[in-house]
Amino acid sequence: MNEVINFLHQYQTVITVIVIAVVAILFDRLLRLSMNKFFGDSSRALRADFTKYILLKNAVSFIIFMVATGLIVYNVPSLRKISLTLFAGAGIFAAIIGFASQQAFSNIISGIFIVIFKPFRVGDVVNIGPDRSGIIEDITLRHTVIRSWQNRRIIIPNSIISAETIVNSSILEELTCEHAEIGISYYSDIETACSTIEKLVAELPNYIDARTDEEKKEGDPLVRTRVIRYDDSAIIIRAYLWANDPVAAFILKTEYYRAIKKRFDEVGVEIPFPHRTIVMKEPKADEKK
Template sequence: MFLATNDTTEPNIFDFGNTIFEDGLLTSLIVITVLALIFYLCYTFINRFMQKRELVNAKSIANITRGILIMIWVLIVFSRFVMFAPIAKGILASSSIIALIVGIAAQDTLGNLFSGIMVIISKPFVVGDLIKINQDQLIGYVEQITLRHTIIRTYENNRIIIPNNAINQAVVENANFVTSVKSNYFEVVVTFDSDIDVAVQLMKEVCLQHPKFIDNRSHAEIQANISPVNISCTRFADTGMVLRAEVFSEDSISGFHILSDLRFALKKEFDAHGVQFAYNHTFTNPKEK
């Protein structure tokens, strides 16, 4: 006599999940959860990075990034299902091809984008810095830094929009980088018959008495009792001697105003002490009738 045995084991949720997901329920859930966490961390990092750098349209860029990450995550989730796997994988493959085509077609735009990221990370200049591009071809203040371009405000109050790719390849001189003071040359030409010692002393006094004078001497120079204002004769001109003093200022604008004040003050001192500025004279000989 044989007894019939029936397998009464009921299917559990894992068996049911294994029929729905390609790699099984547990593996698929782990992959989906890990990807969701990675995408969330990427979005959080990008969003904070944009806000910290105070970029223009930072909120829009963050929203676009979030939308792209969510779309990729949804496609990956659908690719785990047996029913939707062929469609999702086909879309992902097509997206890769489309992304490659778009990348080739928009390589200049992508170049500006990555150059903008490098400018933001390396910080060769920040908003408000006075910069010179390609040996004085362009001089102005940095007004905005975006992922695509940088806006420079010139002395004429014009706005110059430069692609970041061009900025990244250019030679940039930053007047605000590293040092906090700027050197300015204060030059005058005095006649050969003027008292040079008096002229030099007056130039030193005028510079030292200016309220915005900056003593840029090192500690060793102060200990050696070197004068805070160095006067040198750069050359002999046709009309007299060219005297130069190096004056320091906080920036180029304040340096311009300091030099203007020094010229006014030195003119008064030269007049009071009989020192003459050299200039070209024109002699006329009237014709006899």
């Protein structure tokens, strides 16, 4: 009889744990869907930044699962005993847990600072450090997710991303100027090369006129070119390529480099390449013997 009672009690405990877990998951899903709809409508109506809502959603999910974990521990006698034992030695474990969770709390605080001070927002095009770039996809309590240009997800802890240099191409405006440099031979005419570049860039579909009204009145050129420097075998000319956003600017730059070679060939402007002169020395008379 006691064995039957123990079995039923264990069965009831298992059912309780499953119910708590299922209810927590369903409640989290329903709450996230409701918050997505509400915050999405609110951000569009008020033209507010959606980033802070994303962090709030993640924080609510964290609280729900923490409460569910506490209920499971409370309803499972063995786990309850373990938790009481842990609390009995709280002084020792507090130091261990505090030391182990320093990085976790640092990430949470950094995530909150990111939302408050907004060095970037969800949807911004950013460069993080020297070799990580893409579009901000998500900001959680622990990390920030970046979708790279290769469609990979770069997951960076918030404490690390807060210490990095961030280049944000979308924080105020997305209008972007790309610098495209190309070298011409010292035998080529600079004016011909510059005018050819200016005409070509103006014809490219992604190029936009970024001149102010005052610059237009003063007759500033539609496309700017500058002679930047003299290299060992080339004169370097820079074109300033303006586009509506960073992605369009990158495409514009590739279109420019694809078309400029053919256009230079048509007008007789040479793009130099390295030449090597090999000198073959004749052996001396003594060396021949």
